[in-house]
Amino acid sequence: MDARSDDLYPTRLERPSQSFERLDPVVHSSGQDRTNGPLSETDLARYERDGFLVFDRFLDSASVRSFLDDLRAYESNDSVLNSEGTITEPGKQEIRSIFGIHEVSDRFDRLTRDPEILAMVRQLLGGDAYIHQSRINYKPGLHGKGFNWHSDFETWHAEDGMPRMRAVSFSITLTDNTPFNGPLMLVPGSHKQFVPCVGRTPEDNYQSSLKKQELGVPGDKALNDLIERHGITAPTGPAGSLIIFECNTLHGSNANMSPWPRSNLFFVYNSVENQLQQPFCGNKPRPDFLGNRTQTEALQPVSRRELSRTG
Numbered sequence: 412m413d414a415r416s417d418d419l420y421p422t423r424l425e426r427p428s429q430s431f432e433r434l435d436p437v438v439h440s441s442g443q444d445r446t447n448g449p450l451s452e453t454d455l456a457r458y459e460r461d462g463f464l465v466f467d468r469f470l471d472s473a474s475v476r477s478f479l480d481d482l483r484a485y486e487s488n489d490s491v492l493n494s495e496g497t498i499t500e501p502g503k504q505e506i507r508s509i510f511g512i513h514e515v516s517d518r519f520d521r522l523t524r525d526p527e528i529l530a531m532v533r534q535l536l537g538g539d540a541y542i543h544q545s546r547i548n549y550k551p552g553l554h555g556k557g558f559n560w561h562s563d564f565e566t567w568h569a570e571d572g573m574p575r576m577r578a579v580s581f582s583i584t585l586t587d588n589t590p591f592n593g594p595l596m597l598v599p600g601s602h603k604q605f606v607p608c609v610g611r612t613p614e615d616n617y618q619s620s621l622k623k624q625e626l627g628v629p630g631d632k633a634l635n636d637l638i639e640r641h642g643i644t645a646p647t648g649p650a651g652s653l654i655i656f657e658c659n660t661l662h663g664s665n666a667n668m669s670p671w672p673r674s675n676l677f678f679v680y681n682s683v684e685n686q687l688q689q690p691f692c693g694n695k696p697r698p699d700f701l702g703n704r705t706q707t708e709a710l711q712p713v714s715r716r717e718l719s720r721t722g
């Protein structure tokens with residue numbers, strides 16, 4: 412397939428290709444827009460350097476408990492269990508992920524429009540944003556499988572047509588993340604390199620990749636080079652912690668061999684100026700629950716009153 416002239420990050424190639432420096436800024440705001448928000452200049456400089464930030468105890472334990480109660484309810488909710496956005500572990504019935512969770516849960520929808528979170532998003536993306544994708548990764552005890560090393564942007568560029576690196580993931584841990592239950596692992600500084608991946612993307616790749624990702628996984632040499640140079644960080648901490656990671660930061664996680672689940676919420680903000688185009692891999696667009704193309708208006712913060720509403 413000939414590369415498109417508008418494709419700045421060619422990937423899913425027939426043969427290996429050198430990684431190269433990203434063509435987009437990490438923090439897209441400047442001047443007043445950069446300083447005017449909850450993230451300090453130290454936070455922003457650390458995010459630019461590492462490609463992620465970690466804040467313990469972002470959500471209080473009562474809010475975490477409400478989300479966990481919702482999760483437990485979903486496990487016996489047939490319409491959720493039978494939804495296309497609900498992915499089970501390979502060969503098992505345990506839930507691996509529920510995508511589009513901000514459309515299933517009011518509580519979650521309100522969280523995506525939390526005024527403090529949206530103010531951070533404005534500082535990082537340099538303006539208005541919408542939800543590109545949301546999910547809960549359950550990673551149940553003893554049976555939760557891992558996620559191979561990958562850059563989310565590589566997938567969202569190839570399979571969703573996301574043109575530039577101007578998106579960010581917010582992940583909130585709903586269970587303690589320990590060294591034993593498969594915590595998220597990130598390679599600090601890896602966001603600065605785009606690593607083209609090899610392999611043509613089959614149609615409907617997502618029907619297998621969400622269970623076990625084979626494509627969009629960098630080659631061993633690239634992984635070795637990046638991890639030898641930058642190391643691996645696995646933020647562990649109490650439930651309610653917030654991990655903010657840039658769309659191109661290399662990450663993955665091990666299987667959960669402990670009896671304790673590692674359930675995290677993820678919601679991805681994309682700049683309204685970075686709307687999805689035709690997938691660069693040449694396939695038809697993925698469903699909306701993976702790459703939202705229909706509700707792309709700028710998110711407005713919820714009122715404090717609405718935030719405090721329980722239920």
Ligand code: 6CS
Pocket residue numbers: 544546558561563566567620621624701
């Ligand atoms: O394909 C995707 O969009 C999903 N896959 C992974 C492994 N991370 C990002 C996202 O949830």
Ligand code: FE
Pocket residue numbers: 561562563662
């Ligand atoms: Fe990912």
